[in-house]
Amino acid sequence: MTVRDPFAMTALDAVRAFRARERSAVEITRSALDRVARHDRAVGAFLRVDAEGALAAAATLDARLAAGDAMTDRPLAGAVVAVKDVLATRGLRTTCASRMLEHYVPPYDAWTVARLRDAGAVIVGKTNMDEFAMGSSTENSAFHPTRNPWDLTRTPGGSSGGSAAAVAARFAHAALGTDTGGSVRQPAALTGIVGLKPTYGRVSRYGLVAFASSLDVVSPFAQTVADAALLYESIAGPDAHDATSVDRPVERADLSRGASVLKGLRVGVPREYFGDGLDADVSAGLRRALDQMAAAGAELVELSMPHTSHAVATYYVLAPAEASSNLARFDGVRYGLRADGRDLRSLYGATRDRGFGPEVKRRILLGTFALSAGYFDAFYGRAQKVRTLIARDFTEAFAKVDVLATPTSPTVAFKLGERTADPLAMYLADVCTLPASLVGVPALSLPVGLGASGLPVGLQLIAPAFEEARLLTVAHGVEELLGRLSLPSLD
Numbered sequence: 001m002t003v004r005d006p007f008a009m010t011a012l013d014a015v016r017a018f019r020a021r022e023r024s025a026v027e028i029t030r031s032a033l034d035r036v037a038r039h040d041r042a043v044g045a046f047l048r049v050d051a052e053g054a055l056a057a058a059a060t061l062d063a064r065l066a067a068g069d070a071m072t073d074r075p076l077a078g079a080v081v082a083v084k085d086v087l088a089t090r091g092l093r094t095t096c097a098s099r100m101l102e103h104y105v106p107p108y109d110a111w112t113v114a115r116l117r118d119a120g121a122v123i124v125g126k127t128n129m130d131e132f133a134m135g136s137s138t139e140n141s142a143f144h145p146t147r148n149p150w151d152l153t154r155t156p157g158g159s160s161g162g163s164a165a166a167v168a169a170r171f172a173h174a175a176l177g178t179d180t181g182g183s184v185r186q187p188a189a190l191t192g193i194v195g196l197k198p199t200y201g202r203v204s205r206y207g208l209v210a211f212a213s214s215l216d217v218v219s220p221f222a223q224t225v226a227d228a229a230l231l232y233e234s235i236a237g238p239d240a241h242d243a244t245s246v247d248r249p250v251e252r253a254d255l256s257r258g259a260s261v262l263k264g265l266r267v268g269v270p271r272e273y274f275g276d277g278l279d280a281d282v283s284a285g286l287r288r289a290l291d292q293m294a295a296a297g298a299e300l301v302e303l304s305m306p307h308t309s310h311a312v313a314t315y316y317v318l319a320p321a322e323a324s325s326n327l328a329r330f331d332g333v334r335y336g337l338r339a340d341g342r343d344l345r346s347l348y349g350a351t352r353d354r355g356f357g358p359e360v361k362r363r364i365l366l367g368t369f370a371l372s373a374g375y376f377d378a379f380y381g382r383a384q385k386v387r388t389l390i391a392r393d394f395t396e397a398f399a400k401v402d403v404l405a406t407p408t409s410p411t412v413a414f415k416l417g418e419r420t421a422d423p424l425a426m427y428l429a430d431v432c433t434l435p436a437s438l439v440g441v442p443a444l445s446l447p448v449g450l451g452a453s454g455l456p457v458g459l460q461l462i463a464p465a466f467e468e469a470r471l472l473t474v475a476h477g478v479e480e481l482l483g484r485l486s487l488p489s490l491d
């Protein structure tokens with residue numbers, strides 16, 4: 001390990017190297033910063049790099065280790081982590097990739113950011129995203145798009161595309177994103193890394209700028225399942241600041257079982273996820289992975305989840321409805337951008353016109369319409385009922401199987417600009433990730449290899465609510481079975 005560059009390590013490797021005093025935290029952090037300086041001009045993963053803050057945090061860790069603190073309560077000491085710019089960072093600008101919050105400096109840390117710091121992680125910067133997390137390609141950022149480290153003409157997915165690209169480019173060992181309808185799982189799939197959306201309520205939303213409050217989940221990205229588990233265990237757990245946070249014990253994944261966990265495991269394969277729109281690369285990659293899982297002793301159970309096809313319509317009523325309400329606070333009066341106006345009404349109008357980009361405006365219009373008097377029952381009310389039907393599909397499936405296996409994204413990474421003119425095409429591609437979001441169950445995307453195009457393919461595993469430990473244990477088994485991807489070098 002000592003011969004390797006710190007950026008080539010996993011988070012766990014870096015933590016071990018730090019504890020063993022093979023590498024100082026400052027050395028590891030500098031290596032990450034150097035790599036960002038060399039390559040992020042091409043990738044565009046970061047909106048802000050906090051070199052000073054990161055080096056200061058690293059120096060504190062080194063001083064504590066030198067003073068004899070073994071730091072056993074700092075499971076992330078030595079690891080460098082990037083944070084999506086939708087999570088509040090004290091003293092460090094948090095913009096949501098929007099002109100509206102371009103100059104906003106939070107006076108506090110999000111709960112999850114504070115947990116990472118407590119765990120000893122060095123936070124290296126804030127990553128690019130679709131504005132207010134609305135999108136699937138990171139092209140809706142008000143500042144610049146992010147490019148996929150596997151192919152710079154393609155998107156890394158979104159909305160947490162900056163965090164995904166930062167891990168795939170090895171600018172950071174791991175990262176936080178947020179997943180409302182797939183924004184961690186889909187970019188993880190498109191960049192060949194691991195993304196875990198925990199159960200809704202498992203992780204506090206305190207300090208997360210709200211998009212759709214009944215769906216938003218802070219979620220880790222990592223190179224490996226073990227690293228994803230490490231981050232998840234650091235951020236999960238109850239928090240009194242968030243009324244939907246759940247107080248249940250956070251069980252640890254069993255990473256000692258390896259692929260043997262697959263023996264006798266009942267894996268549900270819902271046929272609705274394997275429809276016509278799948279790329280040949282994706283269906284071939286999934287088929288190969290499922291065959292290998294079966295050969296390792298998993299029992300593949302084909303089943304039907306009949307309401308799957310309604311998830312897109314349901315989500316694209318509910319999420320914009322919640323967004324229209326949440327984003328009402330950006331009115332130019334309390335904080336954020338303020339444009340001039342003759343009176344209050346024109347000040348509101350001018351501020352929101354200048355502050356929000358086209359996709360955010362589209363969502364606010366859609367959501368306001370769906371909630372308006374006379375339409376509420378036909379749209380919002382009905383979408384809530386369909387959400388219940390989708391939940392019933394999951395309850396019935398989990399009566400028969402331990403986990404579900406599906407594609408994460410119907411396609412591999414697509415070209416920048418390919419879907420920007422057609423919002424519906426962008427929305428429809430969320431079909432595989434939306435159901436688990438609407439139902440709140442945990443889901444993870446794991447790379448299963450490269451397609452003929454040379455681009456990564458992601459497998460989505462889904463478990464019942466609060467069964468993250470099962471999900472991670474199974475994913476670790478699959479990772480051991482299929483082997484890990486080596487990430488692109490960028491040189």
Ligand code: GLN
Pocket residue numbers: 133134135136158159178179180181182183184211319430
């Ligand atoms: N792509 C979905 C959307 O645009 C999901 C976004 C997310 O999970 N934040 O709303």
